Amino acid sequence: MTCCLLAVGSNAALVTFLVYTAAVFVIAWAANRMLTGKAFLSEYFLGSRSLGMWAFALTFAATSASGGTFTGFPAKIYSHGWILALWIASYMVVPICTMGFVGKRINQLARRCGAITVPDLLRDRFGSPAFGLIATALLVFFMAFNLVAQFKAGSTILKTLILDVPLYGWCVHQLQVFGQQHADSVWMAFLGPHAVVDWGYLMCLVLFGVAVIAYTTYGGFRAVVWTDVMQGVVMVIGVLIMLPLALSQVGGLSNATRQLAKMTPPRIVSLDLRWEQPASEEYRLPRETWLKSGDQPPRIFWTTEGIIVPAGAVEMADVKGMEVTSTDECQRVQQQMEFDSAEVAAARVVEEYQYGMAKNQGGSYVTGPGPMRGDADGFLPLGVAVSFFFMWAISGTGQPQYMVRLMAFKDARTLRRAIMTVTLYFGVIYFPLVIIFCCARVMLPGLDHDPDSIMPRMAVHLTTNVGHGWLAGLLIAAPFAAVMSTVDSFLLVVSSSLVRDVWQRNIDPDASEKTIKRMSYWTTLVIGLIALLGAVNPPRFLQDIIVYVGSGLAAAFLVPVVAALYWPRSNSVGCIAGMLGGFGAHLGMHIWGMLLPGGKFVEPYLLFGLSPVLIGLTSSLVATILLTLATRPPSEDLVRRFFARPGAPVA
Amino acid sequence: MSQLKCDDPVFLHTRREALLILAVWAACLCWVVPYCATYGYRPLPEGTEPELVLGMPGWVFWGVAVPWGAASLASLAMCLFVIQDDDLGEAPESRHDTSESAV
Numbered sequence: 019m020t021c022c023l024l025a026v027g028s029n030a031a032l033v034t035f036l037v038y039t040a041a042v043f044v045i046a047w048a049a050n051r052m053l054t055g056k057a058f059l060s061e062y063f064l065g066s067r068s069l070g071m072w073a074f075a076l077t078f079a080a081t082s083a084s085g086g087t088f089t090g091f092p093a094k095i096y097s098h099g100w101i102l103a104l105w106i107a108s109y110m111v112v113p114i115c116t117m118g119f120v121g122k123r124i125n126q127l128a129r130r131c132g133a134i135t136v137p138d139l140l141r142d143r144f145g146s147p148a149f150g151l152i153a154t155a156l157l158v159f160f161m162a163f164n165l166v167a168q169f170k171a172g173s174t175i176l177k178t179l180i181l182d183v184p185l186y187g188w189c190v191h192q193l194q195v196f197g198q199q200h201a202d203s204v205w206m207a208f209l210g211p212h213a214v215v216d217w218g219y220l221m222c223l224v225l226f227g228v229a230v231i232a233y234t235t236y237g238g239f240r241a242v243v244w245t246d247v248m249q250g251v252v253m254v255i256g257v258l259i260m261l262p263l264a265l266s267q268v269g270g271l272s273n274a275t276r277q278l279a280k281m282t283p284p285r286i287v288s289l290d291l292r293w294e295q296p297a298s299e300e301y302r303l304p305r306e307t308w309l310k311s312g313d314q315p316p317r318i319f320w321t322t323e324g325i326i327v328p329a330g331a332v333e334m335a336d337v338k339g340m341e342v343t344s345t346d347e348c349q350r351v352q353q354q355m356e357f358d359s360a361e362v363a364a365a366r367v368v369e370e371y372q373y374g375m376a377k378n379q380g381g382s383y384v385t386g387p388g389p390m391r392g393d394a395d396g397f398l399p400l401g402v403a404v405s406f407f408f409m410w411a412i413s414g415t416g417q418p419q420y421m422v423r424l425m426a427f428k429d430a431r432t433l434r435r436a437i438m439t440v441t442l443y444f445g446v447i448y449f450p451l452v453i454i455f456c457c458a459r460v461m462l463p464g465l466d467h468d469p470d471s472i473m474p475r476m477a478v479h480l481t482t483n484v485g486h487g488w489l490a491g492l493l494i495a496a497p498f499a500a501v502m503s504t505v506d507s508f509l510l511v512v513s514s515s516l517v518r519d520v521w522q523r524n525i526d527p528d529a530s531e532k533t534i535k536r537m538s539y540w541t542t543l544v545i546g547l548i549a550l551l552g553a554v555n556p557p558r559f560l561q562d563i564i565v566y567v568g569s570g571l572a573a574a575f576l577v578p579v580v581a582a583l584y585w586p587r588s589n590s591v592g593c594i595a596g597m598l599g600g601f602g603a604h605l606g607m608h609i610w611g612m613l614l615p616g617g618k619f620v621e622p623y624l625l626f627g628l629s630p631v632l633i634g635l636t637s638s639l640v641a642t643i644l645l646t647l648a649t650r651p652p653s654e655d656l657v658r659r660f661f662a663r664p665g666a667p668v669a
Numbered sequence: 670m671s672q673l674k675c676d677d678p679v680f681l682h683t684r685r686e687a688l689l690i691l692a693v694w695a696a697c698l699c700w701v702v703p704y705c706a707t708y709g710y711r712p713l714p715e716g717t718e719p720e721l722v723l724g725m726p727g728w729v730f731w732g733v734a735v736p737w738g739a740a741s742l743a744s745l746a747m748c749l750f751v752i753q754d755d756d757l758g759e760a761p762e763s764r765h766d767t768s769e770s771a772v
Contacts, residue, residue: 100726103733104705110733110740111694114747119690122755123683129758271724279719381713384726386705400706407698430755434748441744449737453725584684586675661675664758 032183034491035176035498038252039229042502045244046237058535059522062238063514064134064426067125069243074427075436076250077243078117079443080503081419083253086564087447088497089175092476093469095455098390098397099278099383102452105398108411109448113440115411121424121433123583127660128425135511136418136575137519139425143582144590145656147524152594154519156574156601157418161512162549164567168508169553172230172501173223178474179494186218193217223553226502231546234506235539239426242506249499254446256477256496259489261450263480264457271453277460279381281347283371283389284340284466289319290364291334299329306464308355309339311362318342318351319362322467333363340466341365343375351463373397383459401627413569413631416576419507422514473497509549513542562620566608573600573634577642585646586661592646600638604630679755686752693747697740704732 052061060066069077095102124139131142137157141150180186194217233241268274291309305324310316323338342348373396374382374389382389386403387396398406414420427433458476465472477493517538522529529537578597581588607630610623617623622630675681709728713719722730 100729101709103725103729104701104709107701107705107733107737108694108697110701110737111697111744114690114740114744115694118744118747118752119687122679122686122752122757126679126683126755126757272721273724275721275724275726276718279713377715379712380715380717381719384719385712385728386710400702400710403705404698404702407702411694430753430757434752434754437752438745438748441741445737445741449734584680584687657675661677661680663674663676663678 032180032185032491034495035179038495038499041248042229042233042245045248046233046241049237049241049244052240058531059518059538060134061240062535062538063510063518064422065239065243067129067426068428069423069426069432070428071432071435071439073243073247074423074432075439075443077246077503077507078420078423078436079440079447080246080250080253080500081423081507082112082116082414082444083250083447083500083503086171087451088253088256088473088500089171089470091451092455092458092473094397095452096459096469096472097466098388099459100275100452100456101386101388101398102455103449104386104403105406106410106448106452108407108409109444111411112414113437113444116414116417116420117424117433117437117440119415120421120580120583121427121437122430124421124424124579125427125433127583130660133425135514135518136421136579137515138523140578140582140593141519141523143656143660144588144593144652146590146594149590149594150519150523152597153575154515156597157515157571158512160567160571160574161419161508162552163563165505165508165512165545165549166552167564167567168501168505169223169227169549172226172498172505173219173553174470175497175501176222176226177218178471179498180222181218186221189221190218193221220554223550227546227550227553230502230505230509231543231550234509235542235546238538238542239510242503242510243426245506246503249503250443252492252499253496254443256493257447257450257454260454260477260480260493263484264454264461264476267480267483268457268461271457274457274460275384277346277350278383278456280344281383281459282343283374283382283391285343285367285371285375286369287319287339287341287365288368289321289337289339289362291337291360292363293332293360296330296332297327301327303327303337303358303360305467308351308357308464309360309362310352310357311365315345315348316352317362317365318348319365320464334360339365340464342463347463350460355464383456399627401624402629405629405632408632408635409569409629413572413576413635416572416574416579417568418571418575419511421575421579422507422511509542509546512545513538516545517541566620569629569631569634570601570604573604573631573638574598576600576635577638581642581646586657587651588642588646589649589652591649592642592644595645596638596642599641600634603637604634607633679757682753682755686747689747689751693740693743696743697736700736700739701732704728704736708732 091102091106094105127133127143128139131139133139133142135154137150137153140153141147197215197217233245237244265271289309303321303325305321307321309319309321311319319339319341321337321339325334325337327334342351369391371389371391372394373379373387382396387398387400390397427436454476455472458472462472462475462479465475474490474494474497478487478490481487481489481493517534521537522534526533574597577600578593581593581596607622607625608619611617611621612619614623624630625633705728709726709732720727723734725734
């Protein structure tokens with residue numbers, strides 16, 4: 019059923035994508051016109067520090083809301099239930115923390131020393147070119163990973179949007195034929211064996227990547243900000259349309275929560291299927307086909323892989339599937355869904371959820387720690403809940419891509435009004451998303467094997483039910499907009515660091531504006547293309563890499579930046595130690611986790627049950643304080659420049 | 670350095686504002702996590718229904734939704750009454766986007 023629904027919305031999605039992309043290019047063109055007559059670097063990378071309230075608020079909000087907000091987060095709500103309200107709870111203070119805690123001061127210091135990047139600011143604040151280079155190196159290291167991950171996310175979302183459009187199928191087929199004809203060429207070796215190349219993903223990667231790289235390169239920061247504004251509006255409209263539709267169609271939130279309370283997690287099974295009549299010809303049994311057993315009452319299953327049923331077959335063994343385990347959900351599915359004629363003759367349990375199945379773990383979708391497949395402690399043990407309260411609000415303050423935006427607002431009044439706007443914006447986005455996708459758990463059963471697709475499926479389901487399938491295009495543009503607005507910001511952070519902090523300030527201080535301009539365009543373009551190539555064969559565990567990058571940046575940058583802004587006694591030795599100490603401790607937790615039996619880099623060791631970001635921040639704080647106090651204080655000139663009243667007499 | 674007065678008004682204001690913001694964050698942490706830990710981590714006995722407030726589990730309403738509203742009000746109050754409209758200085762583009770920009 020969901021496949022049919024997706025098909026209905028796909029043409030709308032394609033039209034939305036095309037209109038949306040066209041609008042983005044118009045914005046980039048207009049932004050490029052504004053470069054004329056202004057100081058290039060400041061305009062290209064910082065919008066001439068002139069962002070007004072709406073532009074600043076929405077670019078900040080849109081950059082915060084990455085692809086994860088509209089894909090990973092809904093998937094988590096669908097998989098674990100109401101506990102995600104606690105997981106995301108610290109977003110209640112994210113705007114005031116991330117914008118208010120350092121915003122005004124970082125903007126003032128950036129103006130005072132003319133900084134246009136975070137490394138630029140640290141270098142000038144401490145009079146240490148080495149500090150600027152270390153900060154640049156860490157920034158480029160982390161951001162490069164993140165760019166690859168976001169490119170993959172963008173491509174995956176685009177592919178989901180246009181999967182059922184006939185033109186997409188035709189293009190993929192042509193690419194497959196082309197790949198077969200050139201199977202022995204050098205570039206095919208780069209893509210991997212022809213049989214496993216996902217041509218649809220590659221096509222969407224190129225479409226998405228070229229669009230983002232082109233408008234970011236051409237329009238610079240102002241284009242990014244204006245598109246962020248548009249993307250921010252798309253996101254909030256999407257949520258505001260979905261919320262009432264979800265509540266009305268599920269029969270009210272009380273009904274949804276009561277249904278959730280009765281649910282237990284599904285069981286992963288291997289199925290033996292049997293048909294009463296042999297198939298007259300070969301046919302495909304798609305994944306997400308609903309099946310029953312012959313028991314009374316029947317057990318309910320769905321397939322999690324598509325299979326080919328040969329002509330004449332009356333039995334199929336070892337078909338992958340999942341089993342609905344709660345009585346109420348079985349009854350609901352029987353009433354709502356269509357079932358295949360195949361009967362489940364036998365079902366072998368492959369895996370059970372480690373938390374959520376036992377009798378003393380009842381109501382796991384409406385209580386903590388939430389059902390979890392691979393961990394007996396559940397989805398959100400209390401130590402992790404505390405860590406996430408730090409993670410979003412405190413570590414969010416330490417993200418350089420946000421700091422850059424804080425250098426760009428026009429004046430303090432703009433900051434105050436923008437904080438108020440983003441506070442309301444996040445309240446309207448995040449908590450309603452929890453409600454919408456708790457409803458989705460009840461309305462769209464049988465997606466536990468593919469929860470990342472819940473956002474587009476829910477959008478299509480809700481709008482089709484009210485006879486306005488075209489609205490789906492707008493709704494499912496929201497996650498696409500979220501990824502685009504994140505990618506373009508990261509791209510500019512990396513290119514500005516290289517052009518400003520490496521080239522202009524260390525290699526060629528006398529570079530002409532024409533040279534800098536050319537370098538800025540080329541660097542943005544080349545970095546974007548490298549990230550695009552990296553995403554052709556992306557590493558696995560991309561969501562985990564995004565978490566690693568976000569927490570690693572906070573561990574490395576937050577304490578040194580706060581010390582630079584608020585501690586006159588802080589010096590370059592202490593802050594470099596804090597930056598490297600935070601980076602090292604955070605990395606150390608990941609390496610420790612990798613060295614454990616069966617461990618992986620993306621599964622860090624939880625020292626004292628706490629997330630690596632807390633260990634990194636603590637290490638950074640201790641290193642900064644100890645090394646600062648153990649070494650010489652900064653020069654009076656430096657302290658006067660950044661902490662004394664402007665125009666104060668020299669002692 | 671000891672004789673130097675760190676009396677930049679923006680520095681003094683922002684430091685005070687930053688401490689208040691930290692206090693708001695800490696207050697939210699002290700409300701949300703202990704409340705949810707106490708009332709949200711109790712499995713439902715078989716056959717019982719969860720306590721609901723406005724359709725959501727009671728612990729979500731009192732432990733997340735209400736503090737979310739309170740934190741939003743606190744943020745708005747901070748913006749309206751605490752954070753000051755300081756003069757952040759002139760943008761130095763004319764100084765820095767020319768060839769003499771290196772320190």
